Amino acid sequence: MNNERLENLAKRLGSEAAARLDVDATARKVVERLREQPVHRIAWVQQGWLRIAAALVIVVGGAVVTSRLTPVRRTGVSTHPAHFVADDLSDLSADELRDVLGSFDQLISTDSVAVPEGSTDLHELDAQQLRAVLRALEG
Amino acid sequence: MANPLPRTDAAPDAALIAAWRDGDEQAAAELVGRHARPLARFLAGAGAPDADVDDLVQETFIRAFRSVDRFRGQCQFRTWLLTIGGNVLKDFGRRAARRKVVPLDDVVRDATGDPQEHAEASEAEELLAAGLKRLPRLQREVFLLRAQQGLAYEEIAAALATTPGAARVHYHHAVKRLKEIVK
Numbered sequence: 001m002n003n004e005r006l007e008n009l010a011k012r013l014g015s016e017a018a019a020r021l022d023v024d025a026t027a028r029k030v031v032e033r034l035r036e037q038p039v040h041r042i043a044w045v046q047q048g049w050l051r052i053a054a055a056l057v058i059v060v061g062g063a064v065v066t067s068r069l070t071p072v073r074r075t076g077v078s079t080h081p082a083h084f085v086a087d088d089l090s091d092l093s094a095d096e097l098r099d100v101l102g103s104f105d106q107l108i109s110t111d112s113v114a115v116p117e118g119s120t121d122l123h124e125l126d127a128q129q130l131r132a133v134l135r136a137l138e139g
Numbered sequence: 140m141a142n143p144l145p146r147t148d149a150a151p152d153a154a155l156i157a158a159w160r161d162g163d164e165q166a167a168a169e170l171v172g173r174h175a176r177p178l179a180r181f182l183a184g185a186g187a188p189d190a191d192v193d194d195l196v197q198e199t200f201i202r203a204f205r206s207v208d209r210f211r212g213q214c215q216f217r218t219w220l221l222t223i224g225g226n227v228l229k230d231f232g233r234r235a236a237r238r239k240v241v242p243l244d245d246v247v248r249d250a251t252g253d254p255q256e257h258a259e260a261s262e263a264e265e266l267l268a269a270g271l272k273r274l275p276r277l278q279r280e281v282f283l284l285r286a287q288q289g290l291a292y293e294e295i296a297a298a299l300a301t302t303p304g305a306a307r308v309h310y311h312h313a314v315k316r317l318k319e320i321v322k
Contacts, residue, residue, distance in 0.1 A: 001318055001321055001322060003314060006267070006286065006314060006317060006318065006321065007286040009263055009264055009267050009321070010184070010267065010282065010283065010286035010287045011286070011287055011289075012264060013180065013183065013184035013264060013267060013268060013271075013283075013287055014179065014180035014181065014182070014183030014184040014192075014287070015180060016183075016189075017179050017180070017182075017183035017187075017189045017192045018176040018177070018179040018180040018183065018192075019176075020189075020192075021175060021176060021179045021192065021193060021196065022193075023171070023172055023175045023176065024172070026171055026175050026193060026196055026197060026200075027167075027168040027169075027171035027172055027175070028168070029197055030167065030168070030171050030197050030200045030201060030204075031164045031167055031168050031171075033197065033201055034164070034167060034201065034204055034205075035164070037201075
């Protein structure tokens with residue numbers, strides 16, 4: 001059988017069922033059914049929002065569970081300055097504390113930071129005074 | 140309800156769809172009148188029992204009109220309708236399988252024309268119909284959309300959310316298998 005004959009056969013498929021269809025009656029029935037069961041657009045929209053909300057709950061819940069189950073990696077020294085100061089403050093020498101504070105020079109020059117009385121230069125501060133400054137910066 | 144749209148045969152489907160969205164029931168009836176028979180052919184070709192074709196056509200239109208907001212003109216309205224018909228038929232098949240209903244196939248054939256020629260054609264058609272039922276759904280629908288409805292691969296691809304190349308491949312696989320069945 002060649003393609004043409006196959007396609008001709010396919011064109012005839014269902015033609016009897018289609019010919020028997022009372023199109024006007026079908027159209028009437030469709031319109032009646034649409035009238036009896038109007039489209040509930042609002043309900044559909046509400047369903048849509050419910051699905052979105054459910055998806056959000058699943059995603060957020062999954063993220064929370066994952067973050068709690070995943071062990072926090074500690075690599076010794078945190079790269080974040082705040083963690084650096086908070087975690088290892090007591091282990092730093094005076095020179096190291098000065099290096100850290102060097103990056104805060106701009107902040108220290110403002111009035112919001114309490115510098116120990118009598119001090120005009122960071123280099124004149126000892127380790128204890130520098131710790132006091134850092135703690136003040138931590139708030 | 141909106142004022143009925145004055146219609147001519149040339150009124151495009153898009154105008155009727157817009158009118159239906161505004162509540163014009165006559166526009167819906169007009170769309171049914173235009174597309175019901177091609178849809179019935181498609182459903183019957185895809186394996187719908189003759190006795191259920193009318194119900195399946197109605198169900199397809201109901202589903203289409205209720206979800207018409209999702210039709211964005213990516214293909215012709217008729218093509219979109221046929222794909223909905225495919226889903227309706229699939230759901231019908233599932234329900235029938237659950238109820239274990241064996242479709243009645245007591246079709247009264249047209250007895251006009253040369254009886255022998257008619258018998259041969261009917262036999263070939265029945266073989267083709269049986270062969271189509273054995274194809275995967277996508278191959279069956281692509282074959283019918285192409286061979287029965289005469290649609291271009293681009294149109295078929297747009298309706299089935301695939302590529303024209305993939306549609307062409309499905310069609311050729313379907314033809315190959317059907318040729319083996321209908322010899």
